[in-house]
Each structure stands twice: as C-alpha cells, then as structure tokens.
Amino acid sequence: MSYVLCCVDGKNYSQSACDYAVLISNNMNLPLKFLNIVEHSSKSDKLDLSGNIKLGEKDDILEQRAEEEAIKSKLAIKEGKELLVTLKKRALITCANEITLIQIHGDVLENILAFQNEMAILVIGISSNENHKIGDNVKEIIREIHKPVLLVNSEFVTPKKLLIAYNGSEESKKLLNETSSKPIFKNVHRDIVNINEDKLLSEKLLNEAKEIYAKKDIEVETSVLSGDAKTEILIFLGQNDCDILAMGAFGHSRIKEFIFGSLTSDILTQCKKPILLFR
Known part of the structure; x- marks a missing residue:
C-alpha cells in the first residue's frame, strides 16, 4: 500500500516537514510514515591525526575512535527515537490516517531508495536558507527518487x-x-x-x-x-x-x-x- 514518507533528522525543519506530511496524508488519504536515519560517521571530533603516528599508538587510536563512535551512535539513536515520538504526538492531533515510526542505521540515500516503490511522496526538510548551500545528499535524493519530493525549507x-x-x-x-x-x-x-x-x-x-x-x-x-x-x-x-x-x-x-x-x-x-x- 502507498504511503507518505517523511524523513526527519531533528535539525532541518522537522516539525514543519511533519505538518506538511500530515496535510498531504490527509489530502491523499494515505498512511504516514516517519523515518529517522542514523548515519555512521568515520570522523573523529577529538583525534588529531595531522602528525605522524608513533609506533605502538595505532591500536590506542583505533580503540579511542571506536569508543567515540559508539558514544555518538548511542546518542544519535536516543535523540532520533525521541524525535519520532514527539512528531507522532504532533501528527496525531490532526492526522486521519495510520502513523508508523521507523529508525534505520546507514546511508541516507540507500535507505530512502529502499522505500521508493511503495511511497507516494517523500517529504524532507532542508536548511538551504540558513547556509545558502544544498548538501550533495539532498541533490542525490532528488536525482534518484522517481516520486514527488517536497523539500521543506521554512515554517509551515x-x-x-x-x-x-x-x-x-x-x-x-x-x-x-x-x-x-x-x-x-x-x-x-x-x-x-x-x-x-x-x-x-x-x-x-x-x-x-x-x-x-x-x-x-x-x-x-x-x-x-x-x-x-x-x-x-x-x-x-x-x-x-x-x-x-x-x-x-x-x-x-x-x-x-x-x-x-x-x-x-x-x-x-x-x-x-x-x-x-x-x-
């Protein structure tokens, strides 16, 4: 069955994206699914690898990086789940259709593409007007998704x-x-x-x-x-x-x-x- 897919990250007009997705769900009489994707990051905020790594330090660096990544991942999972619950409560006020919450780990584009065949429309927030720059992932989503895509860049x-x-x-x-x-x-x-x-x-x-x-x-x-x-x-x-x-x-x-x-x-x-x- 077709549905409205709303992809949220808590940073880019997620509440506005939620409101537009609810409106479209009601207009099209379709279920609404909220999707939060937890990306895996290989970058470290604390480690400085600009210099040469001394003998014997490699294992310590890798262990520190793994610990840091685990902490980031747990925090992202927790914040993502809280966001989904908050948006569901917001959506339930006016949404006339079934609401489903989904959290997935991995690449944003790959995971969104996995929903392409069944979704009727994708709603996603962007922050273009803050930085005057569109991320490559947003452009790739638009290129690859052969369904309508609503980009939300302002208040509802x-x-x-x-x-x-x-x-x-x-x-x-x-x-x-x-x-x-x-x-x-x-x-x-x-x-x-x-x-x-x-x-x-x-x-x-x-x-x-x-x-x-x-x-x-x-x-x-x-x-x-x-x-x-x-x-x-x-x-x-x-x-x-x-x-x-x-x-x-x-x-x-x-x-x-x-x-x-x-x-x-x-x-x-x-x-x-x-x-x-x-x-």
Whole structure:
C-alpha cells in the first residue's frame, strides 16, 4: 500500500516537514510514515591525526575512535527515537490516517531508495536558507527518487497558492499529470508560468498545460515570462504570494549541469518557500 514518507533528522525543519506530511496524508488519504536515519560517521571530533603516528599508538587510536563512535551512535539513536515520538504526538492531533515510526542505521540515500516503490511522496526538510548551500545528499535524493519530493525549507503555512514552472520537458509533464490526478494539495489556486523569449512557443506550452488540468476540471491561470528563469520564477513567487513552488528537477545530464549550471540547484539555494519536485 502507498504511503507518505517523511524523513526527519531533528535539525532541518522537522516539525514543519511533519505538518506538511500530515496535510498531504490527509489530502491523499494515505498512511504516514516517519523515518529517522542514523548515519555512521568515520570522523573523529577529538583525534588529531595531522602528525605522524608513533609506533605502538595505532591500536590506542583505533580503540579511542571506536569508543567515540559508539558514544555518538548511542546518542544519535536516543535523540532520533525521541524525535519520532514527539512528531507522532504532533501528527496525531490532526492526522486521519495510520502513523508508523521507523529508525534505520546507514546511508541516507540507500535507505530512502529502499522505500521508493511503495511511497507516494517523500517529504524532507532542508536548511538551504540558513547556509545558502544544498548538501550533495539532498541533490542525490532528488536525482534518484522517481516520486514527488517536497523539500521543506521554512515554517509551515497552509498552502493557498501553488506556482508551477512548466517548460514542456518530460519532468514538467510528469509534474502536471501528478498534480492534476492526485490531490497532494487541495483547494489551492494554481498559477502556471513558462519562461521563454519565444512568446508563441510559450503560449503553446501553457495551453498544453491548461488542457492537462482541464481534463480533471481544474482551473489554472497562466503567465508568459521572459528573462533569466531563476530570477523570473523567484520574483513571480514572491510578488504573487505563492506558498509552494512546483517544478521538474535536473532535466540535464551531469556534464551539462557542470558546464552550464543547473536551474534546480539555483532554485534550491535561493527559494524561501517549500519546493515540490518531480524527476
């Protein structure tokens, strides 16, 4: 059975991620699962290995590292369990569906991928607006997960307006089909924008988008924008008081992204509203 998967770590807007996950669980009428992943760290906070290791010291260093890792792991397990219990209590106030708590050890991406076939959507908190930097693990999750991913980077706000950036790509077509056929967000006003210097092509793409929603009797408003895609999307998002940005993710190969840059990465770094991504 499908479910909403909410991955939490206690650092990156976990409570907000919980609230969005509950909202989506209720909208889609699906069970909710909270996932806490305890990563194993091979780094030591106390050991200074910058100099040469003297003869006979290797075993002591390894033993000290093992003890330090064991302490870290126990603390992470304890804090993770406490977080899961706290979020379940929070979710039970308004969640109408079954709630499950899961704690797993190991790599974040590998463990999330293990849930991919059954989950309907992944909700995960990020701290992009604090450091203006997106971790590589978040980018890899977006690249590898072929399900909707909601990145929560701010306090929870009941969504009333959804901005959809549509460019006619396979990723953005999947976005339209998913958001029109499944009630991830209910009772929201939908704005669709296309950024293109070719006005005729832009209008053609927006009409295509309109038709997809029309099949589900969903009304939308469309706008043709021109200029830098990242800038225009963020300006429209702010000026029109949109609560969620939805867009396709990483449409180019890694080589093209390395040479020309990535719109997805730029948006993730600078957008101050939750982002719904489709890969």
